[in-house]
Amino acid sequence: MAHCYKEATTVVHGNHEKNPSGALATPIFQTSTFVFDSAEQGGRRFAGQEGGYIYSRLGNPTTSVLEKKIALLEGGEDCVAFSSGMGAISATLLSILSCGDHIVADNTLYGCTFSLITETMPRFGIESTVIDLTDEAAFKGAMRPDTKVVYFETIANPSMKVIDIEAVAAYAHKVAPGCLVIVDNTFATPLLVQPLSLGADVVVHSATKYLNGHGDVIAGFSVSSQEIAGKVRMVGLKDITGAVLGPQEAYLILRGLKTLKVRMDTICANTLKVVEFLKQAPQVDKVFFPGLPEHPNYETAKKELKQFGGMIGFEMRSFEESKKVLNNVKLCVLAVSLGDCETLIQHPASMTHSMCTKEEIEAAGFSDRLIRFSVGLEDADDIIADLKQAFEAAEA
Numbered sequence: 001m002a003h004c005y006k007e008a009t010t011v012v013h014g015n016h017e018k019n020p021s022g023a024l025a026t027p028i029f030q031t032s033t034f035v036f037d038s039a040e041q042g043g044r045r046f047a048g049q050e051g052g053y054i055y056s057r058l059g060n061p062t063t064s065v066l067e068k069k070i071a072l073l074e075g076g077e078d079c080v081a082f083s084s085g086m087g088a089i090s091a092t093l094l095s096i097l098s099c100g101d102h103i104v105a106d107n108t109l110y111g112c113t114f115s116l117i118t119e120t121m122p123r124f125g126i127e128s129t130v131i132d133l134t135d136e137a138a139f140k141g142a143m144r145p146d147t148k149v150v151y152f153e154t155i156a157n158p159s160m161k162v163i164d165i166e167a168v169a170a171y172a173h174k175v176a177p178g179c180l181v182i183v184d185n186t187f188a189t190p191l192l193v194q195p196l197s198l199g200a201d202v203v204v205h206s207a208t209k210y211l212n213g214h215g216d217v218i219a220g221f222s223v224s225s226q227e228i229a230g231k232v233r234m235v236g237l238k239d240i241t242g243a244v245l246g247p248q249e250a251y252l253i254l255r256g257l258k259t260l261k262v263r264m265d266t267i268c269a270n271t272l273k274v275v276e277f278l279k280q281a282p283q284v285d286k287v288f289f290p291g292l293p294e295h296p297n298y299e300t301a302k303k304e305l306k307q308f309g310g311m312i313g314f315e316m317r318s319f320e321e322s323k324k325v326l327n328n329v330k331l332c333v334l335a336v337s338l339g340d341c342e343t344l345i346q347h348p349a350s351m352t353h354s355m356c357t358k359e360e361i362e363a364a365g366f367s368d369r370l371i372r373f374s375v376g377l378e379d380a381d382d383i384i385a386d387l388k389q390a391f392e393a394a395e396a
């Protein structure tokens, strides 16, 4: 039985298994295929009668170390790594859902996930009902005894909505016993919340963000029971998407993960200071942050999250002012993505959520004035000074 370390230790050591070579850093097994001792052994591995590696799309020693560490962090039995967050999301959903199935999803989702669920999956006969999962009546009305999946994000992109995982999972499992609750934990990371411990069945991640944390890798994970992960690996990864993570990227994420705890602590502390500044800035009309008492899901956020995270949304008084802020920052970097060392600033309506209609954007609770802000590791005073000068420039 694995020793259960505290999270700051787990991000550094995982299960503290030593590499047989004695290497401290996990070696990069840059190989596509693995040599069998005999034809019989190859046959046994393919038949699942013997462990061991076959081909890197099915498993690789560098990636396996990473998968075990992520499973530990999320409190899941197993993890499957992917070459992107969308790879993880599409492979997980398509491993579970078939033609004729029904999915209930929250209406505030990362744009590509939203179009996958509302446009692509219906092309394959998978019916989707998209509602606000914080609206209890709407959720209960949408659930059916044959609903196969409920899907949402822990801190939803980009309005920072926080859904009560425990309540949603309990109700979904009650009315639809075979239903799997799938949660995208990208914004929160397992350090702020472990959705599986609250009743979710699967956690997916864009590891491109905080888990890697250095803006140099695109990757994703799907974490669950061994049974579900086996299906995700052997159907969603092996056959449907083939979206396998390369060993170089696995190594970089293992390296990035070692500082996840210190990065998240600093980012969360910086974020509280930035929010305080935004709240009193006369040019800012509205701040979206789950740690603010006026945020509609503040009570859920307080109950569910260990810290409130590093993502902020804010709306200026007009679209023009929002645009000018984006064009006048000097330190903060105008780029999509999030969770990096650098503070990143972007405009969801014309960038990450540009595939959503005006009505869908309104239903998700934001407008074209919204700026999304991923607080980085710089000194909070410098981030605030940069925003202040950009706000003044926007007014001029």
Ligand SMILES: Cc1ncc(COP(=O)(O)O)c(C=O)c1O
Binding pocket: 084, 085, 086, 087, 110, 113, 153, 157, 184, 186, 187, 205, 206, 207, 208, 218, 219, 220, 337
């Ligand atoms: C919440 C969330 N989930 C999933 C994704 C997709 O991840 P990737 O870009 O790694 O495919 C993103 C990307 O921004 C995201 O913000």
